[in-house]
Amino acid sequence: MQILAGPIVQILMTAIGFSGGLALAAAGITLIYMTTGTFNFAHASMTAWGFYIVFSLYKVLLGGNPYLYFPVAFIFSGLLGVITYLVVNRWLLKRGADMVTLMMSTLGVDLAFFAFINIFADYLTATYKVNTRLIVLTTEDIILGKIGTFPFKAITIISVVIVVGMALFFYLLLNRTKFGIAFRITVENPALASILGINTETIYLFAWFMGGAMAGLGGAILSLVISGTPTVGNTVIVPEFAASIVGGLYSIYGGLVGGFLIGLSQKLIINWLGSVLGGNIVVYEPIIPLLIMAATLLLYPEGLAGIDWRRIFSRSKSSRR
Amino acid sequence: MMEGILEYLYNPLVLSILVNMAVFLIVTLSLNIETGFAGIPQFGRVLAVIAGAIGAGAIAGRMMAAMMGLPAGIEYVGDQNFVIVGELNKALESNPLLSIGALILSLAVAAVMGGIMGYLASYPAIRLKEAYLGITLLAFGDALQIVGMYYDPLAGGTAGIVVPDVFRFVGTGEIRFLSSTLIILGIAILVYLYVQSLARSPFGRALKAMRDNELAAKVYGKDIVNLRAKTLIIGGALAGMGGALWTLYTGSFKALTYNRLTWTFWPWAFMMLGGTGNNLGIVLGTLVFSTVRSLIYAYKTELTAFIPINPNWLEYLLIGVIIIAIALFRPQGILPEKPELPLSRKKIESIRASLAKGD
Numbered sequence: 223m224q225i226l227a228g229p230i231v232q233i234l235m236t237a238i239g240f241s242g243g244l245a246l247a248a249a250g251i252t253l254i255y256m257t258t259g260t261f262n263f264a265h266a267s268m269t270a271w272g273f274y275i276v277f278s279l280y281k282v283l284l285g286g287n288p289y290l291y292f293p294v295a296f297i298f299s300g301l302l303g304v305i306t307y308l309v310v311n312r313w314l315l316k317r318g319a320d321m322v323t324l325m326m327s328t329l330g331v332d333l334a335f336f337a338f339i340n341i342f343a344d345y346l347t348a349t350y351k352v353n354t355r356l357i358v359l360t361t362e363d364i365i366l367g368k369i370g371t372f373p374f375k376a377i378t379i380i381s382v383v384i385v386v387g388m389a390l391f392f393y394l395l396l397n398r399t400k401f402g403i404a405f406r407i408t409v410e411n412p413a414l415a416s417i418l419g420i421n422t423e424t425i426y427l428f429a430w431f432m433g434g435a436m437a438g439l440g441g442a443i444l445s446l447v448i449s450g451t452p453t454v455g456n457t458v459i460v461p462e463f464a465a466s467i468v469g470g471l472y473s474i475y476g477g478l479v480g481g482f483l484i485g486l487s488q489k490l491i492i493n494w495l496g497s498v499l500g501g502n503i504v505v506y507e508p509i510i511p512l513l514i515m516a517a518t519l520l521l522y523p524e525g526l527a528g529i530d531w532r533r534i535f536s537r538s539k540s541s542r543r
Numbered sequence: 544m545m546e547g548i549l550e551y552l553y554n555p556l557v558l559s560i561l562v563n564m565a566v567f568l569i570v571t572l573s574l575n576i577e578t579g580f581a582g583i584p585q586f587g588r589v590l591a592v593i594a595g596a597i598g599a600g601a602i603a604g605r606m607m608a609a610m611m612g613l614p615a616g617i618e619y620v621g622d623q624n625f626v627i628v629g630e631l632n633k634a635l636e637s638n639p640l641l642s643i644g645a646l647i648l649s650l651a652v653a654a655v656m657g658g659i660m661g662y663l664a665s666y667p668a669i670r671l672k673e674a675y676l677g678i679t680l681l682a683f684g685d686a687l688q689i690v691g692m693y694y695d696p697l698a699g700g701t702a703g704i705v706v707p708d709v710f711r712f713v714g715t716g717e718i719r720f721l722s723s724t725l726i727i728l729g730i731a732i733l734v735y736l737y738v739q740s741l742a743r744s745p746f747g748r749a750l751k752a753m754r755d756n757e758l759a760a761k762v763y764g765k766d767i768v769n770l771r772a773k774t775l776i777i778g779g780a781l782a783g784m785g786g787a788l789w790t791l792y793t794g795s796f797k798a799l800t801y802n803r804l805t806w807t808f809w810p811w812a813f814m815m816l817g818g819t820g821n822n823l824g825i826v827l828g829t830l831v832f833s834t835v836r837s838l839i840y841a842y843k844t845e846l847t848a849f850i851p852i853n854p855n856w857l858e859y860l861l862i863g864v865i866i867i868a869i870a871l872f873r874p875q876g877i878l879p880e881k882p883e884l885p886l887s888r889k890k891i892e893s894i895r896a897s898l899a900k901g902d
Contacts, residue, residue: 261674310867321673322584323870326815329808330866337859341852456804460685463678471674505693512682516667519679523671 230493231369235378237489239447242381244458245481246388247440248465250433252477254303255466256409257429258315260324264306265437265462267335268299270455272441274339275299277357277450282350288362288446289380295442296435303434306331307427315426332455339452358449377446384439385478392474401428460508461488464515470525480526484511553717556841562724563833565731566789571810571817571825572738573781578811579820579880580747581774582754583668587680588782589806590664591657593687593798595783598656599649600706600796601698606652607631607645607707620699631707642712646726649709649791650784657783660687661775668775669768684803691798703797706790727788734781739822741777743883750774751820812862815869818876827877835861 247269254262272295279291310327319327343354364376396402408415408425416422444450444458461484469480492507522529570592577585601620609615611634613627635642660683667679691698698704710723741747752760753770761767786806790796809832817828839846839858846854869876884891 255674261678310871313871317874319870319874322578322677323874325584325586325674325677326811327867327870329811330863330870333859333863333866335863337856337863340856340859344853344856460682464682467675467678506689509686509689512686515682516679519667519671519675523675525675 229372232372233489233493235372235375236447237486239375239377239381239443240489241482241485242377242385243440243443243447243481244461244465244485245385245440245478246436246443247458247462248469248481248484249388249474249477250436250440251462251466252469252471252474253429253436254433255471256474257405258307258311258324258426259321260311260314260328261321262306262433263325263329263459264302264332264335265433266455266459267332267339268302268434268437268455269441269444269458269462270339270450270452271295271302271335272299272438273357273445273450273454274342274354274441274452275438276442276445277354277359278342278346280362281357281359282346282352287364288359289364289376292439292442295438297438299438299441300431300435302335302438303430303432304427306434307430311430312423312426336452336455339455343452355451356449357445357451359445360447360449363446375446377443381443381447384443385481388436389475389478457508461485461511464511467515468518468525472524476526483526484514487511487514553721556837558720558724559841560834560837562727562792563837564830565724565728566785566792567810567813567833568731568826568829569734569785569788570782570806571813571829572734572822573778573785574810574814575820575822575825576738576741576750576781577774577778579814579825580742580750580754581771583771583774584673584677585680585778586677586807586811587664587682587684588810589801589803590680590684590687591660591779591782592786592806593684593691593801594656594660594779595653595786596790596796596801597691597698598653598783599787600704600790602656603645603649603652604628604631604704604707606648617696620696620704624699624704628705628707632711635707635709636711639712642709645707646709646791649787650730653783653787654780655783657786658776658780660783661777661779662772664779665772665775668771681803681807684807688798688801688803691801698796698798701797701799703795703799705795708794709791723792727792730784730788734784735822735826738781742822743885745885746770746773747883748885809862812866815874815876816865818878818880820880821876821878824876824878824880832862 247265250268251262251265254260275295275298276288276291279294280286280288284291306328310331311324314324314327346352346354365373366376366379367374394402396406404415404420405425405428407418408420408422412422415425440462441455441458444454448454448458450457462481465480465484466477467480468483469476469478488507488510491510492504495503518525570588573591574585574588577583605615605619608619608627608631611631613630614623619627635645664680664683667683668676671679692701694700695702708719710719710726713719713722749760749765749770752763753765753767757767760770786801813828813832814825815828816831817826818824836858839854839861843854846857850857886894
């Protein structure tokens with residue numbers, strides 16, 4: 223409802239912040255999927271932990287500035303990923319478990335992490351007498367300036383900077399370092415990679431750390447954009463999945479682009495529909511990413527990254543000629 | 544003796560275990576057909592379940608109201624819901640035959656609704672693979688829940704609706720819950736027998752062939768598209784009945800309670816624990832899990848004294864750990880899948896013996 227009242231500039235800024243968080247988390251899902259073939263349900267709780275880390279450290283335990291705790295969220299959720307890999311995923315991969323078992327095992331991990339978030343939230347409530355069941359940090363963001371009469375919040379810029387920085391980091395890592403080459407070989411052909419002396423376990427460990435960490439960072443960004451409860455992971459996991467799938471599941475950049483596609487369209491389309499059809503339509507917001515995902519998959523069964531862009535480009539060039 | 548058993552059954556904890564087990568058995572068996580036999584990653588089980596629940600609660604209820612000349616339009620799910628359903632209940636209470644008819648009508652509508660959802664799901668299911676398909680099905684289920692939650696004219700939206708009590712003919716109070724539980728258990732047993740016969744039929748073997756090697760199944764002339772669509776329709780219809788029975792038992796429908804976790808992921812956990820592809824294993828897995836869940840639920844207050852955390856989270860933690868443990872240590876489940884014999888073992892042996900004699 224609040225979104226409706228706001229003018230387009232403000233909606234766009236919220237949408238950008240939201241998309242940034244989504245994009246990071248989606249790229250994390252993609253990263254884990256392309257290396258280990260595991261579609262990670264535990265991303266829901268990893269995102270939610272990022273959200274709660276920022277909330278608890280900033281609002282309850284330490285104070286200061288919410289952005290100070292972004293690295294903490296990054297590392298904490300990254301460690302959750304490492305735990306998931308070392309305790310569960312590693313053994314399943316060694317056994318050559320099928321996709322469904324890999325997926326379901328991460329669901330078990332997600333339920334356990336979800337329980338821990340709630341236990342942590344209960345602890346905070348009992349010890350510090352704060353409401354941990356409805357968290358609103360959106361009003362606590364740093365205001366950089368004003369566009370017209372509307373506050374220009376720092377998260378809009380910072381989320382874009384983080385996403386671009388992450389894309390740049392992966393570009394340099396994958397194309398300019400030995401580790402990146404090893405990573406790409408492992409994705410292409412794990413058996414061949416291990417014959418060449420590449421320790422695929424290091425690659426998998428890296429993927430799980432970065433995947434979890436990006437979910438945590440995404441959650442940290444989202445904490446300044448949307449209000450949340452301990453079930454926030456459950457709410458955002460669907461657009462995250464959608465973004466990752468739309469991105470094609472085999473390209474980190476695809477995940478990032480998918481996040482912006484899903485996030486921007488979710489917020490902007492619902493706003494547009496709200497202004498055309500009336501405010502009642504706003505509750506259907508969560509359906510929009512699902513529709514976009516379904517439409518993309520039915521047109522391109524392997525997502526955006528599955529499209530041969532070069533061929534489309536050359537075809538359009540040749541037709542012009 | 545009989546009275547002793549009855550007294551035991553009146554125990555609300557036993558009833559809760561039984562009814563949970565029966566309803567989830569139906570849903571999990573339907574999942575087993577699709578995932579265990581046919582290998583479709585059905586992460587959208589809730590889709591057909593919720594469609595069945597809406598079918599029984601909102602659509603069959605409206606049909607009954609229309610037949611009795613009561614308002615069946617938007618009033619049925621609105622403020623008048625209580626009054627109309629009250630009238631219907633009076634009629635059902637006085638006429639057992641009508642009540643049984645209403646039960647059958649509700650189940651039939653639910654099965655049709657679930658079947659339609661299965662048919663819709665077959666559209667992506669024949670085009671997409673593995674993770675893409677699983678997540679698309681998951682998205683379908685979530686989308687229907689959101690529509691059910693916010694589109695009031697369908698089934699009352701967030702407030703939900705009360706549902707005609709088709710079990711009313713045996714009375715009210717304890718005896719109603721006992722007999723409805725037994726009826727649901729009976730239906731669950733019928734569903735089990737049906738799914739078991741399906742597994743032993745040529746259709747069941749074709750599904751397993753398709754799961755194990757799609758190309759080989761194609762070579763032997765199996766129509767993959769047709770098989771998948773049929774599987775999803777049968778599975779959807781059964782799951783719809785499961786959802787309908789839960790709605791009829793509780794006497795109300797609220798879209799909020801038909802969430803992804805309870806109606807997709809729990810059945811998955813039951814199936815994995817019992818043994819994917821083994822119907823008897825499904826029974827075992829469902830029994831174990833529903834007993835554990837009901838026990839935690841029943842002894843919540845007592846548990847709070849012993850452990851420092853809220854027992855709600857204990858349930859999540861426990862089921863999470865069980866899922867991980869199954870995946871790690873016994874991926875085939877407690878009772879692993881084994882080949883289903885088309886005839887009884889004795890018959891096969893005797894045929895083999897007579898063939899040997901003939902030579």
